[in-house]
Amino acid sequence: MWPHLVRRRLPSKAMVYLSPVLALVLSMLAGIILFLIMGVSPLGALHAFFIEPLSSVYGLAELGVKATPLVLIGVALALGFKAGVWNIGAEGQLTMGAICGGVVALYFYDREGFYIIPLMLGAGVFGGVAWAAIVAFLRVRFNANEILTSLMLSYVAGLLLNMLMHGPLKDPDGFNFPESRQFSDSALLPLLQEGTRLHIGAIIALAAVALGWLILSRTLLGYQIKVAGSAPAACEHAGFSHAKIIWTTLLLGGGMAGLAGTIEVAGPIGQLLPNISPGYGFTAIIVAYVGRLHPLGVLFAGLLLALTYLGGETAQIQLNLPVAVTGVFQGLLLFFLLASDVLILYRLQFGMAAPAVETS
Amino acid sequence: MDLLIPAMLTIITAATPLLFAALGEMVTEKSGVLNLGVEGMMVMGAIIGFIAVHASGSVTVAIFAAVLAGICMAAIFALFVLTFHASQVPTGLALTIFGIGLSALMGQNMVGIAYGGMPKIAIPGLAALPVVGTLFFQQDFLVYLSIAMVAAIHYFLHKTRAGLILRAVGDSHDAAHAMGYSVIKIRFMAILFGGAMAGLSGAYLSLAYSPMWVEQMTAGRGWIALALVVFACWRPVRVLFGAYLFGGISILQLHAQALGIGIPSQVMSMLPYLATILVLVIISRDVSKIKLNAPASLGRPFHPSR
Numbered sequence: 001m002w003p004h005l006v007r008r009r010l011p012s013k014a015m016v017y018l019s020p021v022l023a024l025v026l027s028m029l030a031g032i033i034l035f036l037i038m039g040v041s042p043l044g045a046l047h048a049f050f051i052e053p054l055s056s057v058y059g060l061a062e063l064g065v066k067a068t069p070l071v072l073i074g075v076a077l078a079l080g081f082k083a084g085v086w087n088i089g090a091e092g093q094l095t096m097g098a099i100c101g102g103v104v105a106l107y108f109y110d111r112e113g114f115y116i117i118p119l120m121l122g123a124g125v126f127g128g129v130a131w132a133a134i135v136a137f138l139r140v141r142f143n144a145n146e147i148l149t150s151l152m153l154s155y156v157a158g159l160l161l162n163m164l165m166h167g168p169l170k171d172p173d174g175f176n177f178p179e180s181r182q183f184s185d186s187a188l189l190p191l192l193q194e195g196t197r198l199h200i201g202a203i204i205a206l207a208a209v210a211l212g213w214l215i216l217s218r219t220l221l222g223y224q225i226k227v228a229g230s231a232p233a234a235c236e237h238a239g240f241s242h243a244k245i246i247w248t249t250l251l252l253g254g255g256m257a258g259l260a261g262t263i264e265v266a267g268p269i270g271q272l273l274p275n276i277s278p279g280y281g282f283t284a285i286i287v288a289y290v291g292r293l294h295p296l297g298v299l300f301a302g303l304l305l306a307l308t309y310l311g312g313e314t315a316q317i318q319l320n321l322p323v324a325v326t327g328v329f330q331g332l333l334l335f336f337l338l339a340s341d342v343l344i345l346y347r348l349q350f351g352m353a354a355p356a357v358e359t360s
Numbered sequence: 361m362d363l364l365i366p367a368m369l370t371i372i373t374a375a376t377p378l379l380f381a382a383l384g385e386m387v388t389e390k391s392g393v394l395n396l397g398v399e400g401m402m403v404m405g406a407i408i409g410f411i412a413v414h415a416s417g418s419v420t421v422a423i424f425a426a427v428l429a430g431i432c433m434a435a436i437f438a439l440f441v442l443t444f445h446a447s448q449v450p451t452g453l454a455l456t457i458f459g460i461g462l463s464a465l466m467g468q469n470m471v472g473i474a475y476g477g478m479p480k481i482a483i484p485g486l487a488a489l490p491v492v493g494t495l496f497f498q499q500d501f502l503v504y505l506s507i508a509m510v511a512a513i514h515y516f517l518h519k520t521r522a523g524l525i526l527r528a529v530g531d532s533h534d535a536a537h538a539m540g541y542s543v544i545k546i547r548f549m550a551i552l553f554g555g556a557m558a559g560l561s562g563a564y565l566s567l568a569y570s571p572m573w574v575e576q577m578t579a580g581r582g583w584i585a586l587a588l589v590v591f592a593c594w595r596p597v598r599v600l601f602g603a604y605l606f607g608g609i610s611i612l613q614l615h616a617q618a619l620g621i622g623i624p625s626q627v628m629s630m631l632p633y634l635a636t637i638l639v640l641v642i643i644s645r646d647v648s649k650i651k652l653n654a655p656a657s658l659g660r661p662f663h664p665s666r
Binding site for chain 2: 005007086088138141142143144145147148149151152153155156159160162163166167282285286289322324325326327328329330331332334335338339341342345346
């Protein structure tokens with residue numbers, strides 16, 4: 001007898017939280033099969049992926065470094081997805097934030113001062129917000145699908161950064177490499193722990209989690225977001241402005257992504273490069289989902305997905321595995337999560353087909 | 361004329377992958393399913409086609425392999441969306457992320473290998489015509505196929521009973537279900553067809569357009585194809601027009617450089633993406649037009665128990 005799905009009377013609360021765990025287990029099993037196909041010892045690979053990076057202070061600090069942009073963006077995207085606003089162009093907003101923050105750093109490259117970093121962070125937020133504002137404007141004013149416009153703008157932002165790196169922002173003493181000057185010490189984020197790369201951006205990310213939680217559970221906006229996503233018709237009857245929700249969630253996402261971009265260039269990178277992000281903006285989509293679109297969940301999911309980046313790097317060094325394994329694993333994780341989520345609304349039934357449960 | 365014919369030829373090669381992918385996605389959407397995984401299916405078609413042509417030495421085998429890769433990717437999507445009732449938007453995104461990762465993994469040993477490109481097939485008699493012959497009758501097999509597909513899909517959707525049923529499923533799955541049609545089965549087939557076409561599109565990229573493998577070589581074409589479907593108001597002939605329009609925009613970059621126009625190459629590379637946004641805005645601003653043309657059940661999940 002094939003097991004089949006029967007609709008539950010009420011959504012399962014437990015499955016909402018168990019589903020990510022189930023997805024992680026399934027992804028690991030799929031990963032083991034993948035490693036076997038590639039002729040790599042699964043135990044060694046899993047050790048390199050999940051244990052090795054966590055067994056040193058430096059590794060833990062790197063986890064924080066990589067989780068910072070993921071959590072920052074993930075929190076904001078979670079709010080948007082909850083409202084049914086599909087900003088999937090965070091990568092481009094991150095890039096614009098990095099450009100704007102980087103331009104400030106390069107402008108003050110020969111100066112010192114405590115004011116430089118706040119200016120950079122402000123510029124970064126502005127860059128991301130401006131880029132997302134285009135998406136919001138086109139969506140609200142012209143009804144243009146935000147999935148496609150935000151994604152197209154990501155490609156444009158990437159090309160813009162590339163152009164600036166080959167042109168005006170190129171290091172004048174850099175032997176013609178497409179890289180900017182190194183930022184001055186005043187434009188680098190202070191470290192939290194000497195000897196590692198963990199910087200105060202991690203604190204900002206934690207603050208973002210708190211802010212996200214505050215918005216979602218303690219403000220009218222948070223309530224409107226929840227209603228807009230789960231019952232758009234009710235949203236209209238209650239007199240909530242859908243346009244306002246689209247604008248707010250998109251600008252919030254853009255601002256956070258822009259902030260994350262500046263934090264990346266002012267933190268671990270320390271200059272502008274043609275490639276500043278290994279797809280943080282896209283991975284943050286997975287972070288938001290694995291985190292159940294809840295700020296606190298996003299924090300844990302951000303750490304988990306950061307581990308996949310870190311594990312990928314370790315596996316590359318130790319086992320000579322390609323970095324692309326990280327992308328495969330991230331994709332699998334989202335797949336299995338979406339599949340596991342079916343158990344929130346349905347339950348598996350074995351044996352004879354019973355009449356489906358009617359819910360009115 | 362000496363400049364125009366090569367330009368027209370590059371338009372055709374740039375348009376063909378968009379045409380395949382957009383036509384496939386259009387059929388999928390006509391059945392009421394929005395598959396945002398076009399980019400992922402396409403990039404898998406590209407790498408599998410490229411691996412297959414090197415393993416077998418046969419273009420035919422490579423094309424079939426790419427189609428199969430697209431179908432397999434689409435089957436994953438169909439399984440999740442139709443059987444597990446997963447939400448269509450995130451599942452499509454997952455398919456794209458997964459496809460880009462997996463193709464990069466499979467293609468790590470294929471980087472830097474060249475391939476001679478697909479053989480051209482001259483249509484006897486017609487190929488000798490001046491200008492028109494060079495442009496339209498000395499192309500490779502996939503170009504002919506892409507044009508034939510426009511006609512075939514137009515005929516299927518608007519002149520056959522099966523096409524009518526497919527559109528009915530996309531417009532009102534409950535009504536179609538009540539009439540006894542298997543919504544799930546029909547959608548499954550439509551999704552697989554979309555995957556096969558995305559696979560063809562990928563094969564064209566890695567076998568004909570730029571015959572080599574580069575990570576993420578689809579460069580957003582899957583997303584542009586999605587926009588083309590909206591631009592075309594879900595009509596095959598308009599998809600053809602849109603694909604060639606975008607093909608034209610995306611080759612401007614090559615020819616602007618050849619003509620010595622002093623615009624940075626990156627700005628020219630932005631054009632297809634900016635044009636996509638522009639056409640989306642122009643088409644979408646008329647909400648009633650979209651509502652009239654879009655399949656009414658697009659993106660809505662179907663629960664047969666109700």
